[in-house]
Amino acid sequence: MINGTFMPLTLLKRCKTLTSVTQLHTHILKAGLDSDSFIAGNLILHCATLISDALHYAHSLLLHSPHPDAFMYNTVIRGFSDSDHPYSSFTTFIDMRRNSNNLQPDSFSFAFSLKAAANLRSYDIGIQLHSQAILHGLHNHLYVGTTLVSMYAECGWISHARNVFDEIPQPNIVAWNALITACIRCSDVKGAESLYKRMPVRDLHSSNIMLSGYMKSGEVHLAHNLFANMPTKDDVSYSTMITGFSHNGHFHEAFNLFQQSHRLGLPPNEVTLTGILSVSTQSGEFQFAQILHCYLQKSGFVSRSIINNTLMDTYFKSGNTTMARSLFQKMPGKKNLVSWTTMVAGTAMQGHGQEAMELFHQMVDSGIKPDSIAFISILYACSHAGLLDHGCKYFSMMTNDYKIEPSYEHYGCMVDLYGRAGELEKAYDFITKMPIEANDVIWRTLLGACWIHGDVELGEEVKKRLLEVDPNDSGDCVLLSNMYASVGKWKDVLGVRKLMKDEKLVKTPGWSIIEQ
DNA sequence: CTAGGGTTAG
Numbered sequence: 001m002i003n004g005t006f007m008p009l010t011l012l013k014r015c016k017t018l019t020s021v022t023q024l025h026t027h028i029l030k031a032g033l034d035s036d037s038f039i040a041g042n043l044i045l046h047c048a049t050l051i052s053d054a055l056h057y058a059h060s061l062l063l064h065s066p067h068p069d070a071f072m073y074n075t076v077i078r079g080f081s082d083s084d085h086p087y088s089s090f091t092t093f094i095d096m097r098r099n100s101n102n103l104q105p106d107s108f109s110f111a112f113s114l115k116a117a118a119n120l121r122s123y124d125i126g127i128q129l130h131s132q133a134i135l136h137g138l139h140n141h142l143y144v145g146t147t148l149v150s151m152y153a154e155c156g157w158i159s160h161a162r163n164v165f166d167e168i169p170q171p172n173i174v175a176w177n178a179l180i181t182a183c184i185r186c187s188d189v190k191g192a193e194s195l196y197k198r199m200p201v202r203d204l205h206s207s208n209i210m211l212s213g214y215m216k217s218g219e220v221h222l223a224h225n226l227f228a229n230m231p232t233k234d235d236v237s238y239s240t241m242i243t244g245f246s247h248n249g250h251f252h253e254a255f256n257l258f259q260q261s262h263r264l265g266l267p268p269n270e271v272t273l274t275g276i277l278s279v280s281t282q283s284g285e286f287q288f289a290q291i292l293h294c295y296l297q298k299s300g301f302v303s304r305s306i307i308n309n310t311l312m313d314t315y316f317k318s319g320n321t322t323m324a325r326s327l328f329q330k331m332p333g334k335k336n337l338v339s340w341t342t343m344v345a346g347t348a349m350q351g352h353g354q355e356a357m358e359l360f361h362q363m364v365d366s367g368i369k370p371d372s373i374a375f376i377s378i379l380y381a382c383s384h385a386g387l388l389d390h391g392c393k394y395f396s397m398m399t400n401d402y403k404i405e406p407s408y409e410h411y412g413c414m415v416d417l418y419g420r421a422g423e424l425e426k427a428y429d430f431i432t433k434m435p436i437e438a439n440d441v442i443w444r445t446l447l448g449a450c451w452i453h454g455d456v457e458l459g460e461e462v463k464k465r466l467l468e469v470d471p472n473d474s475g476d477c478v479l480l481s482n483m484y485a486s487v488g489k490w491k492d493v494l495g496v497r498k499l500m501k502d503e504k505l506v507k508t509p510g511w512s513i514i515e516q
Numbered sequence: 517c518t519a520g521g522g523t524t525a526g
Contacts, residue, residue, distance in 0.1 A: 078517075107517075115518085143517060173519080178518070180519085181519060208521070272521085313523070342523080373525045
């Protein structure tokens, strides 16, 4: 109470937790203000966008509201679109049409629902929403059109994205930026570049989008040039460059830029810190990672789950398993998919296959749906611990239960799994039955297994297949000569070595013993 | 309200 008057909206602004909002809601009910749509709408907005883990409460406020309006529905649709369950946006959209007295969806309803479709990469739902938007005459609306562009691009339909853009009567800079992003999502950096050069006005967003596009397609030099010529840069420009360098293995450049931004007095944000921590880990700079950890503790960034996840990985890779586990156990808030995957992968790296499997099941039991990367981690765990049957079980679980399409990485793990177990024929059989054509990495994995088990006959067959997919391959020479060496076929070893272009490899120490 | 940067696997 302020001066004896109950001011719910003033009090609402101070609510930082769900508990405080529910207390306020009780007072609102007592004061008989729950039928006030403005108050109810703000209550829902606060829970759906400002307080974490309060979305469910926002939804129940909507369901219990005596006179729900479009704003309330739209706010809940918006909240779900960015949540772990974007699908609920659509059920809410349908509820809006079904339950209420002829409430019409507006541009907000479509923009938020389309965002959910984009996050789910659901072309089927996206195209239904597009049709509905046409029926309501909103498909050319600037905001709806912009979100349609993103939705089609996320679903891989760049031509649809372009068509929608062309129909927007007066596209603004945001719409242009959405189209550039669309090209990049569909791996058309050149297309993005020509739009970037052609657009009437550019802003910092536009340049940052191009920086990320160049980095994602490995054009580090082009990104660097653009960055150097940008008149203004913000923290996103820096974090884009740092994570871009990180993904392309340019660790030195990443450190330099981090230092430079520090000297300029730019305070590092969560993304920059995540990136530089990952760079420290990848380059083995564990002492620097240690310093970063101290800084993260002092600045409070450690409580962020993404930082915590990255730190866990750092400690696993530096060999400090105890610290990694402790970070996982003491992690504030809910452990997400990446937290669990990092634990599975880290444990697998130490060779503890059984424990990795236990973690994987704990993850599933806690209600988290494993993704493609989680399955790579558990398959890796099985292959490195020699758990052939379990690996096969996970592979079928992935394809049958979770409907995840296996990638080269998954197939590679399976070939490795059969190979290490000495089931070379089964590995070969598995490769021939794959729905996609085996690449060089897959054949090289099997060639490695042939070497370990000394199967020269199959090894030679595999070598033929490898040259079919990569005629210029020379990377297999090492494996091949190792294979011959393992069975004492020194003449063949020499034959292969002579074919090798890299002389340094020929003159490795101890080589002269064989030559004699 | 719509557009930009993110950790884990390989």
